[in-house]
Amino acid sequence: MSNALSSWKSRVKAKIDKGESFESIKKGEPMLDEAEFQIFKERLDSDDAKAWTEWGRQMHELNLGAHHLGSGGYRGKIPIWEKEDEELARAGKPNPWLKITDLQVRYFVPRYTLDRKTMEFVTEHDDVRKFEEKLNEQLAKADLPEAESSSQGSTEPWDTPFNRALNILKERPVSKPPTSAGRVCGFEMPTYVVYKGRVPGVYEEWQDCLEQVHKFSGNSYKGYATREEAVAQWRAHVGKKKNRLKFLVPLLLTATAVVLYFTLV
Numbered sequence: 200m201s202n203a204l205s206s207w208k209s210r211v212k213a214k215i216d217k218g219e220s221f222e223s224i225k226k227g228e229p230m231l232d233e234a235e236f237q238i239f240k241e242r243l244d245s246d247d248a249k250a251w252t253e254w255g256r257q258m259h260e261l262n263l264g265a266h267h268l269g270s271g272g273y274r275g276k277i278p279i280w281e282k283e284d285e286e287l288a289r290a291g292k293p294n295p296w297l298k299i300t301d302l303q304v305r306y307f308v309p310r311y312t313l314d315r316k317t318m319e320f321v322t323e324h325d326d327v328r329k330f331e332e333k334l335n336e337q338l339a340k341a342d343l344p345e346a347e348s349s350s351q352g353s354t355e356p357w358d359t360p361f362n363r364a365l366n367i368l369k370e371r372p373v374s375k376p377p378t379s380a381g382r383v384c385g386f387e388m389p390t391y392v393v394y395k396g397r398v399p400g401v402y403e404e405w406q407d408c409l410e411q412v413h414k415f416s417g418n419s420y421k422g423y424a425t426r427e428e429a430v431a432q433w434r435a436h437v438g439k440k441k442n443r444l445k446f447l448v449p450l451l452l453t454a455t456a457v458v459l460y461f462t463l464v
Contacts, residue, residue: 306361
């Protein structure tokens with residue numbers, strides 16, 4: 200069975216969790232053979248798989264609301280949102296998204312829908328409404344109306360009303376760096392250039408991740424103080440790969456000249 204698309208794994212796992220037999224699963228997955236099914240099932244029963252499943256469940260619980268972006272992402276929805284803005288303007292209704300920052304718009308707009316009867320944005324998710332309340336409280340405390348500047352005198356760039364409100368709802372200390380469910384620390388280009396492999400683990404604190412990365416042997420990862428240094432090093436690394444065969448160019452030219460000479464003679 201092809202592993203090019205791994206969506207079959209989640210489908211089969213869901214059916215296994217429901218207690219379905221191989222024969223029953225085979226009807227919906229005709230390309231799945233029994234040997235592969237047994238191997239997959241054994242892996243699901245391993246301690247490693249159970250630990251990752253639990254981690255995924257915890258990450259899912261950290262998500263606030265469910266967006267309706269679809270496969271096109273933000274860019275795919277922009278024409279629809281622009282049309283909604285025009286409809287609000289024609290109806291003489293205020294547009295709440297014009298009063299907040301880009302970061303807040305990217306969070307709220309995908310989680311709200313426009314009610315065509317009332318011409319107001321609504322959401323079905325209680326946690327999204329709670330987050331909006333907490334954000335308004337943090338904005339009021341920081342005395343920064345709809346701003347994303349650093350909060351409450353902090354010099355840390357991430358310590359904003361938006362991230363404080365997120366931390367409150369996720370029951371984390373308010374001044375901690377933001378966390379996104381499913382994001383694994385250690386893959387960020389501004390800090391590390393990745394040559395090969397990956398960081399095997401998930402780290403709540405940036406410092407824990409940093410220490411773990413430095414324990415790796417070899418040159419799988421290398422730290423840089425600035426994004427510019429990292430990008431320059433990455434480009435140089437890629438450039439070396441491209442230039443490895445440059446020494447063959449003179450040989451190829453010579454060989455071509457010899458062939459042409461004997462062809463003409």
